[in-house]
Amino acid sequence: METITKNKALSSVDAQLLTTLSEQGQDIFTTRMAAAVLGQTSLAVRKRLHHLVQRRWLQRLEKGKYLIVPLSAGLEGRYTENELVIASHLVAPYYFSYWTALSYYSYIEQPSHTVYIATQKQKKPVTINGLTYRFVHLQPRKFFGYAKVWIGEKPVQIAEKEKALADAVDYPELCGGIIHVVKGLWRGREELDVNKLIAYGLQMGNRAIAKRLGFLLQLLGLGRQQHLARLEKSLSAGYAVLDPLSPRQGRHDTKWRVVVNVPENELLDWRES
Numbered sequence: 001m002e003t004i005t006k007n008k009a010l011s012s013v014d015a016q017l018l019t020t021l022s023e024q025g026q027d028i029f030t031t032r033m034a035a036a037v038l039g040q041t042s043l044a045v046r047k048r049l050h051h052l053v054q055r056r057w058l059q060r061l062e063k064g065k066y067l068i069v070p071l072s073a074g075l076e077g078r079y080t081e082n083e084l085v086i087a088s089h090l091v092a093p094y095y096f097s098y099w100t101a102l103s104y105y106s107y108i109e110q111p112s113h114t115v116y117i118a119t120q121k122q123k124k125p126v127t128i129n130g131l132t133y134r135f136v137h138l139q140p141r142k143f144f145g146y147a148k149v150w151i152g153e154k155p156v157q158i159a160e161k162e163k164a165l166a167d168a169v170d171y172p173e174l175c176g177g178i179i180h181v182v183k184g185l186w187r188g189r190e191e192l193d194v195n196k197l198i199a200y201g202l203q204m205g206n207r208a209i210a211k212r213l214g215f216l217l218q219l220l221g222l223g224r225q226q227h228l229a230r231l232e233k234s235l236s237a238g239y240a241v242l243d244p245l246s247p248r249q250g251r252h253d254t255k256w257r258v259v260v261n262v263p264e265n266e267l268l269d270w271r272e273s
Contacts, residue, residue, distance in 0.1 A: 002216065013038065014052060018068055027081065028089040031064045062126050065089060087115050087133050088156045090126060094119045095146035095157040098136065098174035101164035104149075107184035116174055118143065118159070118167065136174065142167075142204045161188055162197040169212045170204060171244075178212075178243035182267050186220055194223040198230055208240035215242065215256040219267060232256075 010018075021029050035045045043046050049066060052058040059067040067081055084096060088089065098116035102108040114132045120143050123135040145163030148155050158261055160168060171176045185192075201209045214231035215221045232255070240261045241248050250261035 010055070010057065014048065014057070017048070018052075018057065020051075022068060025214070027068045027070075028061065028086065029066055029068075034066075061086060061128055062090065082151050082154075083115050084156045084158075085151050085154045087117050088154075090133055091117060091121055091123050091135055092117045093143070093222055094135075095143075095159055097146075097159040097164050098171060099165040099180075100174060101159045101175060102180065102184045103167060104158060105161055105164065105184075105188065107161075107165075107187045108180050110176065110180075112176075116148075116156060134174075136171070142170070142206075144203070145200050161191065162193055163200050165192070165197055165211065166200040166204060166213070169216070170203060170206055170209050172212075173244050177245045178216075179260055179270070181212075181267060181272065182216060182220070185216055185222065185269065189220070189222055192222075195227050198223070198227050202230065202234055207236045207238075210234045211240045211258045212231075212242055212258050215253055215258045215260075218256070 017034060017037055021027070021033070024105045026033060030048065031042060034049060035042055038045060038048075040048075049058060049060075053060050053066070057069055059069055061067055067086070084100075087096070087247055088094065094117050096104065096116065097118045099108060099112045099114065100116045103112065113130065114134050116134055116136060118136050119137050120138060120140060121135070122137050125135065145166070146157050146159050149158050150156075158164075164183070165188065168175045168181045168184060172181050175181055175184070198213065198217075201213045201264045210231045214235075215226055217228060217231075235257050237257070239252060239257050240257050241261050242250075246261045248259055248261055250259050251264075252258075253260055
C-alpha cells in the first residue's frame with residue numbers, strides 16, 4: 001500500500017500513522033492503538049490526533065475513538081463509514097437488534113435515525129453524523145442469539161431473525177410500536193423457525209414476551225398448536241399490555257393474558273393496503 005498523501009499538510013509521522021493503521025485494516029482505531037504504532041506518550045498522541053481531526057484526516061467518533069477519512073473524500077473530508085461498522089467499534093460485547101435488525105432483514109420499511117445496539121454494558125447514547133447510537137442494556141439471560149454478517153469486507157454481529165423478533169416483542173417501543181412487530185412476524189413468516197422463535201422468547205425469561213408472542217402468533221395464524229401450547233403453559237396470572245407505547249386501555253384477552261390496547265383492526269388492516 002502506498003503511503004497516504006493528500007493536498008493538505010501531513011507530516012511524515014502522521015503519514016506513517018495513517019498508513020500503518022490502514023494497512024492493518026484499522027480504519028477505526030483508538031488512542032491506545034495509535035500510541036502503539038508511534039511509540040509516543042498518550043498526551044503526545046492525543047495532540048497529534050486532535051490536529052489530524054482539525055485537518056480532516058480523521059473524524060472523532062467518541063472519546064478516544066477515531067475514523068480515518070479516506071483519500072476519496074477529497075479536500076473537504078466529507079465521508080462516513082457504514083453506521084453498522086461504526087457501531088461495532090463503540091461497545092463490546094454487542095449485537096444489533098430491534099429496529100436496526102428488523103430493517104436489515106427487510107421486515108420493516110421505515111428508516112430510522114437511531115441504530116439500536118444490544119449490549120451487556122451501560123452506555124449513554126452517542127450521536128455521530130446525525131445518527132443516534134442507542135445502547136440497550138440486557139441481562140446475560142437475554143444476551144444470545146446473534147451471528148456474524150459482513151458489511152463489505154467488515155464483520156458485524158446482528159441478531160438472528162428469530163432473536164430480532166423475540167427482542168422486538170420484548171421491547172416493541174424500540175421498533176416503533178407493536179404494529180411494526182406484527183409486520184415483521186408476517187413478512188418473515190416464510191423463513192422463520194417459529195419453534196425457535198418461541199424457544200428464544202421463553203429463554204429470555206420475561207413473561208410479557210410469552211403473552212404478546214402467543215397472542216400475535218395466534219392472530220396471524222403462525223405456528224402449530226403444540227408450539228403455542230408451550231407459550232400458554234408459561235403464562236403468569238397478571239396481564240401485559242400489548243403495546244407499551246399506548247395507554248393501558250383495551251380488551252383483556254383472557255387466554256393470553258394481554259391487554260389489547262391497540263385497535264384490533266389496525267393490527268391486520270395494513271395487509272390489505
